[in-house]
Amino acid sequence: MIGVFDSGVGGLTVVREIFKKLPDYKIIYFGDTARTPYGTKSKETIIKYAREDAKFLLDHGAKIIVIACNTASAVAADILRKESGVPVFEVIMPAVRAALSATKKGKIGVIGTRATVSSGVYETMIKKDNQGIQVISQPCPLLVPLVEEAWLNQPETKKIVRKYLQPLKNQQIDTLILGCTHYPVLKNIIKSRIGKKVVLVDSAEEVVRELKEFLAKNSGVEKSLGKDGSHKFYVSDLTPQVPKIAEKLLGRVVKMEKVEVG
Numbered sequence: 001m002i003g004v005f006d007s008g009v010g011g012l013t014v015v016r017e018i019f020k021k022l023p024d025y026k027i028i029y030f031g032d033t034a035r036t037p038y039g040t041k042s043k044e045t046i047i048k049y050a051r052e053d054a055k056f057l058l059d060h061g062a063k064i065i066v067i068a069c070n071t072a073s074a075v076a077a078d079i080l081r082k083e084s085g086v087p088v089f090e091v092i093m094p095a096v097r098a099a100l101s102a103t104k105k106g107k108i109g110v111i112g113t114r115a116t117v118s119s120g121v122y123e124t125m126i127k128k129d130n131q132g133i134q135v136i137s138q139p140c141p142l143l144v145p146l147v148e149e150a151w152l153n154q155p156e157t158k159k160i161v162r163k164y165l166q167p168l169k170n171q172q173i174d175t176l177i178l179g180c181t182h183y184p185v186l187k188n189i190i191k192s193r194i195g196k197k198v199v200l201v202d203s204a205e206e207v208v209r210e211l212k213e214f215l216a217k218n219s220g221v222e223k224s225l226g227k228d229g230s231h232k233f234y235v236s237d238l239t240p241q242v243p244k245i246a247e248k249l250l251g252r253v254v255k256m257e258k259v260e261v262g
Contacts, residue, residue, distance in 0.1 A: 001026040003062025005053040008036035010182030011068030012249040017208035026226035034237035037144040038071040039113020050076035074121040094206035096125045102199040103175040109168040110137040112179030147182040177201045
């Protein structure tokens with residue numbers, strides 16, 4: 001199985017892309033809805049949660065892990081690669097590569113949680129071999145809770161998005177990385193507020209593109225994955241909103257099971 005974990009339901013945007021690009025593969029998903037958001041937590045806590053999430057997936061048969069959480073990707077990806085014993089994909093580097101390919105003016109914006117932005121991981125990776133690129137980062141701490149509460153088209157949400165994006169508009173960015181897998185849920189609002197000329201980089205789309213390329217080149221790993229199209233979805237807290245958001249994101253009804261981790 002392909003194991004996918006996130007701090008909540010936003011990681012289902014990654015699952016949606018797997019459905020599109022790798023439709024035959026079995027998926028096991030864990031959303032840590034009881035402890036979301038990760039972006040407001042300390043580095044030590046995020047690492048602890050990521051280890052527990054990965055262990056849950058491995059214990060349930062995952063042969064690949066996709067960290068569908070920018071915060072956990074920024075803080076814990078290298079640790080999980082060393083400890084898990086399976087291929088680990090994260091959402092940051094695929095988005096960085098896509099943004100560098102897309103930018104024409106060398107002005108890349110990044111929106112993410114406080115933890116992701118404060119880590120400086122996007123700026124570090126973008127400027128590693130491209131010192132001339134300007135990176136303008138903006139923390140958006142309210143967006144994950146708004147998505148988790150399904151406030152997707154509320155006037156308040158639109159006002160908050162506009163306020164967050166204004167500094168990036170002022171800097172005249174030409175490319176914007178959606179540095180959280182919750183944010184594609186708000187893509188239409190973000191696009192209307194940032195402007196049609198700005199290229200949006202969806203980290204969910206990019207990581208699955210790289211996962212597909214990896215499987216095409218690594219037949220041993222590919223053959224270890226189940227392909228009967230059956231999937232399992234687990235969350236650490238099953239609120240009434242979770243199935244509703246899942247259905248909206250995936251375009252289908254899925255059974256969500258509550259479990260405890262840690």
